[in-house]
Amino acid sequence: MIEYIENKEIIARRIARFFASGDVVNLGIGLPTMVGNFVPQDVTVILQSENGMMGLGPAPAKGDEDKDLTNAGGMPVTVLPGGCFFDSATSFGIIRGGHVDYTVLGVLEVDQEGNLANYKIPGKMVPGMGGAMDLVAGSKKVIAATTHLEKTGASKLKHRCALPLTAAHEVDIVVTDVGYFTVKGGTFHLEEYFAPYTPEWIVEHTNADIVVAPGCKEFK
Amino acid sequence: MIKKPIISAAxxxxxxxxxxxxxxxxxxxxxxxxxIVKALVAAGTSGLTLVANDTGIYNEEKGRSSGPAPLIKAKAFKTIIVSHIGTNPETQRQMNHGESEVVLVPQGTLAERVRAAGNGLGGVLTPTGVGTEVEEGKQKIVLKGKTYLLEEGLPGNIALIKAKKADRAGNLVYAKTARNFNPLMATACETVIVEAEEIVEIGDIDPDDVHTASIFVDFIVQAE
Incomplete structure (x- = not known):
């Protein structure tokens, strides 16, 4: 009997391993932001922030905040040597123009067709899409980052999203706290699983079609 | 070079x-x-349409009110065209009570609609929003097998923008991520007013360093 325990760190750790040096990466607010903490030391990624910068650095020490230097969540950040600033049209030109290698976003629902819903719960929560629709439509690879189950026990991976979509057929990779999936041909493919979960447990606890990929292995 | 009038926020x-x-x-x-936002709240002007990235951060308990938030609280807008309202519960309240109309636009689309308006373009074709609620009521155009939405330019009557530095001619330099929508909006409105932290003489900004050309700017306000 395997008990599901939410584990956001494993999600961030696994996603950080996708990147190669030189990749341009945009990390969304919340869980996706954690990914930046786990990029291996020998890999140098260039973080893009849609409010208008490349070379996003860590948060400043208390007292060193600059009112003119924030991330897309409005929080104080720093800029790394070699970074630069640009206006919002250039920023989204970079995004839609296919110059961002990976975008990592949070999830309300993601389905086996690669549809993502993460910006609106009609009648309950309408924060607006911000830059998410452009990021999902324009980035070379879209990684959806999410805990596998909701607090209610419901699967975040679906046959078909019921909520309004952020983008249709754009998600390439889904990483949850039980495993890593690719989205191809209208099905999730389990590529890796995270102990103590097993492929059997994952298939049983996911409300979507899953193929266990031929090379599926445990992530260490 | 012609000098632009320096006026008060009021x-x-x-x-x-x-x-x-x-x-x-x-x-x-x-x-x-x-x-200028503060002065506009004091002026009590209403019935406006807002075009901005977001409606700012509003937190009544912490006494925090940034960006357009003081104007939202003052109910200055009948229509609010932005990409994000998630950090301002007052906007959501006004939307839910029908006090103001909120139009949510993807951030990159908003930037391009403003840019198009200021650059003599009727609109732009973007793949953003295809297959979502954003495509409703819009013309779809297929080019080389890819589907785009036709998004129209979004001009304004007046742009209120912020710069780090302005010279007396109106050439502007922005600071870091405070640039964002400011240079785009400077091109898209009939009247453009910049609030500058520093106002310098003509010739004090290297022409290579200018972000917004002086011809776009009509009035300069010295920031407090």
Missing amino acids: QAAAKVKPGDVVHLGGFLGCGCPDG
């Missing part, structure tokens, strides 16, 4: 007329002309 606010479409620079309060 004089700037007085140039905003009821019913105007107002482009307001800034991203969650970063790069917003806060002095």
Whole structure:
């Protein structure tokens, strides 16, 4: 009997391993932001922030905040040597123009067709899409980052999203706290699983079609 | 070079007329002309349309109100065209009670609609929003097998923007991520007023360093 325990760190750790040096990466607010903490030391990624910068650095020490230097969540950040600033049209030109290698976003629902819903719960929560629709439509690879189950026990991976979509057929990779999936041909493919979960447990606890990929292995 | 008038924040606010479409620079309060916003709240002008990235950060308990948030609280807008309202519960309240109309636009699409308006383009074709609620009521165009939405330019009557530095001619330099929508809005409105932290003489800014050309700017306000 395997008990599901939410584990956001494993999600961030696994996603950080996708990147190669030189990749341009945009990390969304919340869980996706954690990914930046786990990029291996020998890999140098260039973080893009849609409010208008490349070379996003860590948060400043208390007292060193600059009112003119924030991330897309409005929080104080720093800029790394070699970074630069640009206006919002250039920023989204970079995004839609296919110059961002990976975008990592949070999830309300993601389905086996690669549809993502993460910006609106009609009648309950309408924060607006911000830059998410452009990021999902324009980035070379879209990684959806999410805990596998909701607090209610419901699967975040679906046959078909019921909520309004952020983008249709754009998600390439889904990483949850039980495993890593690719989205191809209208099905999730389990590529890796995270102990103590097993492929059997994952298939049983996911409300979507899953193929266990031929090379599926445990992530260490 | 012709010098542009330096006016007070109150004089700037007085140039905003009821019913105007107002482009307001800034991203969650970063790069917003806060002095003009404050004066516009004091002027009590209403019936406006807001074009901005977001409606700022509003937190009544913490006494935090940034970007357009003071104007939202003052109910200055009948229509709010932004990409994000998630950090301002007052906007959501007004939307839910029918006090103001909120139009949510993807951030990159908003930037391009403003840019198009200022650059003589009727609109742009973007793949953003295809297959979502955003495509409703819009013309779809297929080019080389890819589907795009036709998004129209979004001009304004008056742009209120923020710069780090202005020379007396109106050439502008922005600081870091405080640039965001400001240079785009400077091109898209009939009247452009900049709130600058520093005002310098003509010739004091290297022409290579200018972000917004002086011809776009009509009035300069000294930031507090």
